[in-house]
Amino acid sequence: MFNGFDPQVYRLYLTAFSFIIALILARMAIIEWHRNNRVTYKYLALGFGIMLIKIVAETTVSLYALWSSQTSYSIAVPLINHLLRTAGYIYIAAAFVTVKASFSSRFIRSNFIALFTLTASVCLAWYFEGAAFSFGFWGDLLFQVWNLGLLVFTVLTVSRFNLSIKRGLIIATSLLIIKHGIQVYNLFHPGEPSPFLLAVIPSLVVIYFYLMISTLHRKIISDLLASDQEKNRIREKGHQDALRALINSLEAKDIYTRGHSDRVTEYAMVIGQKLGLPEEDLAKLYYGAILHDIGKIGISEGILNNPLSLCHDDFNCIKKHPEIGATIVSSIDSLKNIGPSILYHHERYDGSGYPMGLRGKEIPLHSRIIAIADALDAMSSKRIYRIPFTEEKAIQELIAGAGTQFDPELVKVLMDAFNIKQSSTGSAVSRSA
Numbered sequence: 001m002f003n004g005f006d007p008q009v010y011r012l013y014l015t016a017f018s019f020i021i022a023l024i025l026a027r028m029a030i031i032e033w034h035r036n037n038r039v040t041y042k043y044l045a046l047g048f049g050i051m052l053i054k055i056v057a058e059t060t061v062s063l064y065a066l067w068s069s070q071t072s073y074s075i076a077v078p079l080i081n082h083l084l085r086t087a088g089y090i091y092i093a094a095a096f097v098t099v100k101a102s103f104s105s106r107f108i109r110s111n112f113i114a115l116f117t118l119t120a121s122v123c124l125a126w127y128f129e130g131a132a133f134s135f136g137f138w139g140d141l142l143f144q145v146w147n148l149g150l151l152v153f154t155v156l157t158v159s160r161f162n163l164s165i166k167r168g169l170i171i172a173t174s175l176l177i178i179k180h181g182i183q184v185y186n187l188f189h190p191g192e193p194s195p196f197l198l199a200v201i202p203s204l205v206v207i208y209f210y211l212m213i214s215t216l217h218r219k220i221i222s223d224l225l226a227s228d229q230e231k232n233r234i235r236e237k238g239h240q241d242a243l244r245a246l247i248n249s250l251e252a253k254d255i256y257t258r259g260h261s262d263r264v265t266e267y268a269m270v271i272g273q274k275l276g277l278p279e280e281d282l283a284k285l286y287y288g289a290i291l292h293d294i295g296k297i298g299i300s301e302g303i304l305n306n307p308l309s310l311c312h313d314d315f316n317c318i319k320k321h322p323e324i325g326a327t328i329v330s331s332i333d334s335l336k337n338i339g340p341s342i343l344y345h346h347e348r349y350d351g352s353g354y355p356m357g358l359r360g361k362e363i364p365l366h367s368r369i370i371a372i373a374d375a376l377d378a379m380s381s382k383r384i385y386r387i388p389f390t391e392e393k394a395i396q397e398l399i400a401g402a403g404t405q406f407d408p409e410l411v412k413v414l415m416d417a418f419n420i421k422q423s424s425t426g427s428a429v430s431r432s433a
């Protein structure tokens with residue numbers, strides 16, 4: 001059945017297959033290296049690149065031996081071949097176990113030296129054992145043992161590190177250990193190879209490469225996701241910083257409301273959370289609350305800081321700040337949808353507010369929440385025209401304004417959130433710890 005079977009031709013087919021896969025892997029690694037500039041991909045590209053050079057060298061020698069009568073085999077051929085293989089494996093292992101410079105790891109460095117020493121010893125032993133492609137039993141055995149050592153080193157190195165893709169790498173490399181284990185077994189049972197083994201060995205190689213590619217692919221995807229998250233975090237930080245700069249510029253102008261935006265946001269979030277608003281709504285409420293008075297940037301400092309001497313025109317001027325604020329945020333893409341929260345935060349529940357005189361539930365929910373939070377902080381903070389109310393007095397004012405100035409249901413929600421009980425006369429009577 002296997003008359004005419006030439007192990008060298010069989011080996012050439014396997015080598016050609018390995019070349020194509022190593023080419024794909026090297027290409028993937030180079031693309032990612034250029035895109036991410038990460039040391040992991042640099043070492044992977046080096047590892048698979050060295051494997052490619054090794055395979056080309058091996059194929060050239062095999063072809064030369066097949067089509068020429070040349071049988072002498074220089075020590076340089078196996079030595080170079082195995083040194084390249086060793087370097088390739090070590091670079092690949094190093095790529096997966098390192099985030100920083102891999103060769104700073106003493107573990108990898110010491111194994112690197114040990115493996116190169118072993119490689120040189122194996123090649124010397126091989127050389128003295130025989131010539132051409134027939135190295136004799138001990139030469140072949142040493143070669144297989146050396147291969148096994150290299151693979152076990154890879155598994156041990158990978159398993160020492162906390163990698164998300166560890167399992168894929170260990171399973172893939174273990175398949176090669178099985179392949180070389182079978183080859184060692186074959187050495188002790190010489191003769192024509194069985195069809196079973198002829199099928200098993202390339203199958204193991206195919207599965208190994210499949211697992212390597214899918215593992216590398218998974219690593220690339222997880223890196224992409226991580227870099228997306230990082231970009232989002234930086235974008236969000238930039239967004240927050242820009243908001244903070246806006247708030248700071250308002251507070252630099254309006255000295256009596258310093259810290260007011262932050263406290264209003266805090267109260268508004270308490271109400272929003274108590275209402276069980278979804279995350280997306282809470283984020284919208286947060287931005288609406290922190291920017292509710294941003295329109296005051298457009299009001300002159302003389303008016304903002306002299307509340308005692310405001311004339312009718314000045315009051316009308318201040319009343320423009322919700323519209324100015326809504327116009328400011330409408331020009332910012334990511335804040336467009338909070339315009340209504342800002343525009344209507346001075347509307348009153350009974351319809352006597354401004355700018356539109358909306359009443360009841362016509363006023364957007366977020367504006368009704370901000371109105372309560374705004375009043376609570378305004379009453380309990382120091383202002384030039386009056387001393388701050390005590391907390392109880394401020395709550396009593398909110399209760400008194402429920403149904404006229406404020407949404408009564410939301411006032412109740414705030415009291416529940418603060419664990420405040422209401423007496424039959426309507427005043428706030430107790431607050432538990």
Ligand SMILES: [Fe+2]
Nearest residue numbers: 292293345346
């Ligand atoms: Fe306001």
